[in-house]
Amino acid sequence: MRHRAGDLDRIVIAGAGRAAVAAVEELHRLGFTGAVTVLGGEEHPPYHRPACSKGLLTGRQRPADAHLASTAPARWLPGRVAVELDSARQVVYTHTGEAFEYDGLIVATGAKPVIPDGWPVGEPGLYTLHDVEDALALGAALREARRVAVVGAGFTGSEAACVVSSLARECVIIDSNAQVMTRAVGAVTGGLVADSMRREGVRMRLGRRVRVVSRSRRGWRLDLDDGSHVDADVVISALGERPDTGWFTVPGADTSDGLLCDESLRVLGTKRIVAAGAVARWPNPWYGDAPGRCDQWIAALEQGQAAARTLLAGHRPAPAAPVQPRYWSDLFGLRIQVCGRLDGADDIEVTELRPGRRDVARGGMVAVHLRDGVARGVVAVNAPRQFTTLAREMRAAGPLARPRVSLPAQTSQQRRLSLVG
Ligand SMILES: Cc1cc2nc3c(=O)[nH]c(=O)nc-3n(C[C@H](O)[C@H](O)[C@H](O)COP(=O)(O)OP(=O)(O)OC[C@H]3O[C@@H](n4cnc5c(N)ncnc54)[C@H](O)[C@@H]3O)c2cc1C
Missing domain, CATH: 3.50.50.60 (FAD/NAD(P)-binding domain)
Known part of the structure; x- marks a missing residue:
């Protein structure tokens, strides 16, 4: 052309x-x-x-590396x-x-990051995490902080909590959902990942909303909707983007x-x-x-x-732009991969790769999200081989097709568990 x-x-x-x-x-x-x-x-x-919530935040990467x-x-x-x-x-x-x-x-x-009305983002100790400047400023603040509160347990908030915890800081994550990363990985996988995060020392205040953010003599005070509060030296606001x-x-x-x-x-x-x-x-x-x-x-x-x-x-007809969602995250040694679309109403089939392990996510798992028996999304944690096979199959089905994904063959090392949405 x-x-x-x-x-x-x-x-x-x-x-x-x-x-x-x-x-x-x-x-x-x-x-x-x-x-x-x-x-x-x-x-x-x-x-x-x-990289802003990963290598740039930990300091392992410099801006030039990204x-x-x-x-x-x-x-x-x-x-x-x-x-x-x-x-x-x-x-x-x-x-x-x-x-x-x-x-x-x-x-x-x-x-751009969503900031609730009245939150004084930009004041020392209260951060969003969206760009290089945020990552560098927050990274520096974390080195000085003792107690860190992350508001919002989506991908960005959960990754930030992972970094905070790896720096041996006290970390509490607050979210109105009952699990972490609910929208991104679904409630079942989100629950299993939340279990892993707890084991890594992250405190969870799930199912709670922050009502008021205010400065106190000892740093920041977050008042929650159950009447309790959280004190922190650093607050990370990770409430999504618009x-x-x-x-x-x-x-x-x-x-x-x-x-x-x-x-x-x-x-x-x-x-x-x-x-x-x-x-x-x-x-x-x-x-x-x-x-x-x-x-x-x-x-x-x-x-x-x-x-x-x-x-x-120009004015001529142009091809349509189909996109199959695919994304990933790395948290506390958990490789999380997602392909397709997830919905709260999905039926979910979970295959544990190492049944019997207390930390299901760390042992490897695949959650297939089905609607009317048709697979619409796949979430894998520490199961890259299984993910690649399933994602390839879902992609091959093409736009508007109804992909019928065959689940990983069940072996004696795997246990499958079905949950009806
Ligand atoms: C911390 C963080 C971690 C993430 N991690 C992942 C991940 O692991 N996996 C994943 O799939 N996605 C991740 N995402 C999401 C992913 O980065 C975005 O979906 C992607 O960058 C969107 O690309 P874009 O080109 O639309 O916008 P961007 O990459 O955000 O680029 C838009 C650019 O436009 C500029 N801009 C805005 N307004 C104007 C204006 N008026 N004039 C000129 N310039 C303007 C902005 O400053 C910005 O530089 C992450 C996002 C964040 C914030």
């Missing part, structure tokens, strides 16, 4: 994360020869964001936050006062939860604008259901590629 100058000469990408890098590379791969300008809101070049390199030609402009869009004139304005004209715009601005699209003011565009797109990631109600990554809300053709967002690393990569293809297709 070669592109005439005048047709689509100047592409601007707002955001310089995973989706943006993938889009730049795909534009190059498809033979786009026009100018590509990437406006990055951070001062850093693109980097591997998952760099997301790209050899495709583009003008990378860090420190340029898009603050205004004139979609009629096709211009993006940045906080530096610069204007960037485009023939095609890719919005890849990701998501796109910040305040600058994207196009009449007719739906920005209520990210940017509402069609199946090919064209932003509805706009011309020559596509979105990719955590900011895009689209009807994922893999499932063929209502529009939703997918805030995961691999999804951002695949959407970045798809958005580039769609933009170059």
Whole structure:
């Protein structure tokens, strides 16, 4: 696909994360020869964001180690936050006062941490964990802290708790759900992982909400909804992320939860604008259901590629952008891998790889999530071989297909347990 100058000469990408890098590379791969300008809101070049709650937080990695390199030609402009869009004139304005004209715009601005009203994030001792600066600041604070409270037991909060505990600090994790990582791995696996975390010394206040966060003479005080409280030197707020699209003011565009797109990631109600990554809300053709967002690393990569293809297709029909969710985490020596979609109403079949072990998760387990007998998601902990087989089968079934996954063969070393959702 070669592109005439005048047709689509100047592409601007707002955001310089995973989706943006993938889009730049795909534009190059498809033979786009026009100018590509990437406006990055951070001062850093693109980097591997998952490292923020892992190696960058522990100090095992430096920012340069997490760099997301790209050899495709583009003008990378860090420190340029898009603050205004004139979609009629096709211009993006940045906080530096610069204007960037485009023939095609890719919005890849990701998501920002959710901070409850009234929480004084930014004051010493109260942190979010989203970017390199957060990871470095929090990492330094943890070295001085004795008691750490993590609010939110999703992936980011649980990974942070793991780091805190590995530094031999007292750690308590608070979440309104009854288990950890409930949305990401389901309640059954979340319960088993929570057991492992308890054994590693993390204290759990699950099924509890933080009502008030306040400063006390001895640090921070978190008042919970059961009348109890938690004292801490450092508080980590890990309550999820939401796109910040305040600058994207196009009449007719739906920005209520990210940017509402069609199946090919064209932003509805706009011309020559596509979105990719955590900011895009689209009807994922893999499932063929209502529009939703997918805030995961691999999804951002695949959407970045798809958005580039769609933009170059111009007014012609563009291929749909199906994404099968796949993500991972490393916690206390637990390798957690997920493929597909999980739902609280799923039936779940759990296979323990080493039955009889007190720490089921550490011994290895696979949870297959089924709806009407059809496998829709697989979660594995310390079972990489079994995960790869099952995930490959689910992927091979393709978009809109109804994958029928065969479970790992049961051996005398494995015990299978069925739970009806
Ligand atoms: C701490 C942490 C750990 C994670 N770990 C995992 C993991 O283990 N596995 C996994 O699958 N996913 C993980 N994720 C999620 C994953 O990082 C994201 O899904 C992915 O980075 C999304 O890619 P993106 O390109 O949409 O957004 P991002 O990578 O977030 O990039 C968006 C960029 O746009 C910039 N930006 C925002 N607004 C503007 C603006 N107005 N103008 C210009 N630039 C702007 C931002 O500063 C940012 O640099 C993690 C996320 C976090 C925060």
